[in-house]
Amino acid sequence: MVKAEEKVLSVEEPREISSGWEPNILAFACHYCAFAAADLAGVMRLSYPPTVKVIRLPCTGKLDYIHILHAFERGVDGAFVAG
Amino acid sequence: MIIGKQKPFEEIWDMIKNFKKVLVFGCNTCVAICHAGGGKEAEILASMLRMRASLEGVEIEVKHAAIERHCEPEFFEPVMDNVRTSDMVLSLACGVGVNFLSERIGNIPVYPGINTEFYGAVPKAGIFTELCAGCGDCILHLTGGICPIARCAKSLMNGPCGGTNNGKCEISQDVDCAWYLILERMKKLGILEKMFEIQPLRDWSTGMYGGPRRIILDHIEEVEAQEERKGS
Numbered sequence: 224m225v226k227a228e229e230k231v232l233s234v235e236e237p238r239e240i241s242s243g244w245e246p247n248i249l250a251f252a253c254h255y256c257a258f259a260a261a262d263l264a265g266v267m268r269l270s271y272p273p274t275v276k277v278i279r280l281p282c283t284g285k286l287d288y289i290h291i292l293h294a295f296e297r298g299v300d301g302a303f304v305a306g
Numbered sequence: 307m308i309i310g311k312q313k314p315f316e317e318i319w320d321m322i323k324n325f326k327k328v329l330v331f332g333c334n335t336c337v338a339i340c341h342a343g344g345g346k347e348a349e350i351l352a353s354m355l356r357m358r359a360s361l362e363g364v365e366i367e368v369k370h371a372a373i374e375r376h377c378e379p380e381f382f383e384p385v386m387d388n389v390r391t392s393d394m395v396l397s398l399a400c401g402v403g404v405n406f407l408s409e410r411i412g413n414i415p416v417y418p419g420i421n422t423e424f425y426g427a428v429p430k431a432g433i434f435t436e437l438c439a440g441c442g443d444c445i446l447h448l449t450g451g452i453c454p455i456a457r458c459a460k461s462l463m464n465g466p467c468g469g470t471n472n473g474k475c476e477i478s479q480d481v482d483c484a485w486y487l488i489l490e491r492m493k494k495l496g497i498l499e500k501m502f503e504i505q506p507l508r509d510w511s512t513g514m515y516g517g518p519r520r521i522i523l524d525h526i527e528e529v530e531a532q533e534e535r536k537g538s
Binding site: 287288289292293295296 | 346349350353354356357360
């Protein structure tokens with residue numbers, strides 16, 4: 224028997240990636256470490272793609288399944304959790 | 307408490323896919339503790355169903371809600387008007403909740419999103435074990451507080467049977483032999499001699515075998531009736 228999860232994954236057909244496409248990434252960052260690191264990167268004038276959006280959390284322990292699911296529902300291509 | 311387990315996602319999808327307005331309705335008591343059907347699980351499942359609908363290219367409005375209990379009428383009152391705006395309700399409550407809501411909701415179908423499993427405890431976070439069978443005739447005083455009805459695969463009253471194997475049951479090495487546990491417990495309690503008393507044939511009609519059960523507390527019912535008379 225095929226597991227439910229496998230069937231769900233198989234619903235979406237892999238598609239060709241058009242040139243110039245960049246994934247929209249949502250980054251969940253902990254205030255005390257990853258976000259501070261991102262801040263420092265900014266101070267150092269390091270850049271990252273504009274398709275990455277950062278959300279600061281008081282702690283990544285605050286992150287719940289539903290936040291990731293909401294992100295995917297609204298069309299992000301990937302979630303990055305740093306903390 | 308009542309322990310439940312969410313049904314496979316595919317089975318749930320098959321239930322809801324032909325409806326247009328679906329409410330995933332959680333219960334925040336027992337099934338929330340076992341991470342199967344609380345408000346949080348309702349929200350997650352609703353989100354997954356919306357994504358599935360989107361992948362399938364079908365339009366289904368999936369909402370979620372939760373109330374504290376699905377087994378008493380007063381908890382439904384504030385939300386029933388909203389609940390009735392759905393085409394179907396996917397209840398994440400135990401089977402009691404599905405029955406109870408079905409009787410009250412009118413012509414809207416109520417489908418189960420979880421499998422109701424057993425009466426259990428939570429010895430550790432994430433582990434749920436069956437400890438009581440709700441048999442209607444408790445004998446725990448005879449068995450050192452360990453229930454052979456729920457915990458012995460054969461529900462023996464005079465155990466152990468020949469299948470006991472170094473403290474485990476013959477059905478699986480993962481299942482403790484309830485009668486071995488009873489013996490060890492009675493040794494500790496200093497009442498081992500009670501093990502040798504033969505328990506008579508049991509009347510199983512006090513449990514589900516006697517048909518659906520009902521308990522009526524006359525004094526409570528009378529007070530309620532008095533209150534209603536005063537109010538009217």
